[in-house]
Amino acid sequence: GQNIDQPTEMTATEGAIVQINCTYQTSGFNGLFWYQQHAGEAPTFLSYNVLDGLEEKGRFSSFLSRSKGYSYLLLKELQMKDSASYLCAPMDSNYQLIWGAGTKLIIKP
Amino acid sequence: SQTIHQWPATLVQPVGSPLSLECTVEGTSNPNLYWYRQAAGRGLQLLFYSVGIGQISSEVPQNLSASRPQDRQFILSSKKLLLSDSGFYLCAWTSGRDTGELFFGEGSRLTVL
Numbered sequence: 720g721q722n723i724d725q726p727t728e729m730t731a732t733e734g735a736i737v738q739i740n741c742t743y744q745t746s747g748f749n750g751l752f753w754y755q756q757h758a759g760e761a762p763t764f765l766s767y768n769v770l771d772g773l774e775e776k777g778r779f780s781s782f783l784s785r786s787k788g789y790s791y792l793l794l795k796e797l798q799m800k801d802s803a804s805y806l807c808a809p810m811d812s813n814y815q816l817i818w819g820a821g822t823k824l825i826i827k828p
Numbered sequence: 829s830q831t832i833h834q835w836p837a838t839l840v841q842p843v844g845s846p847l848s849l850e851c852t853v854e855g856t857s858n859p860n861l862y863w864y865r866q867a868a869g870r871g872l873q874l875l876f877y878s879v880g881i882g883q884i885s886s887e888v889p890q891n892l893s894a895s896r897p898q899d900r901q902f903i904l905s906s907k908k909l910l911l912s913d914s915g916f917y918l919c920a921w922t923s924g925r926d927t928g929e930l931f932f933g934e935g936s937r938l939t940v941l
Contacts, residue, residue: 764930764931767929
């Protein structure tokens with residue numbers, strides 16, 4: 720079967736760094752996406768990894784290890800507006816996104 | 829630029845009543861269109877997707893249906909709502925089958941009482 724595993728909730732302090740992990744099992748693999756979703760709003764695209772390694776985009780970075788079925792999202796210099804849910808979504812062999820339940824990130828001052 | 833709009837944003841419906849959610853995309857042609865549902869604390873569940881007019885693929889058998897009467901219009905319907913249909917419904921589009929970057933509408937919050 721297809722499965723996504725990421726922590727339900729994490730708490731971090733403003734200005735700090737946080738790493739959100741995701742492990743996955745899918746039928747085939749065509750890359751992995753991270754989305755951000757603020758409460759009551761639609762998800763918005765953050766990053767896409769298809770090859771192993773780290774992709775950096777401003778304060779956000781995403782890492783992928785295909786052999787381990789593992790990815791993480793790294794958020795630096797945390798701001799209060801980063802309080803949101805972060806959704807890990809690998810793409811399977813049919814080019815369908817498989818969604819995890821998301822990690823709710825709470826930022827404290 | 830491309831935009832996606834869905835409506836209504838919020839609705840409260842009694843059990844057994846019908847449902848119609850509409851979604852339109854502007855600024856692009858022949859998009860792939862999707863309907864997702866997100867229950868509280870759960871991941872997004874793909875309900876339907878469409879690669880062209882009149883072409884609908886159903887992922888989850890249930891009392892919902894979808895239609896694509898025009899290239900950039902996608903409609904989610906039900907003849908009789910169930911309590912379990914409550915959730916946050918999201919319409920989304922991509923430019924191609926192997927493009928995973930989804931662009932979502934604002935979402936429609938449905939509460940069935």
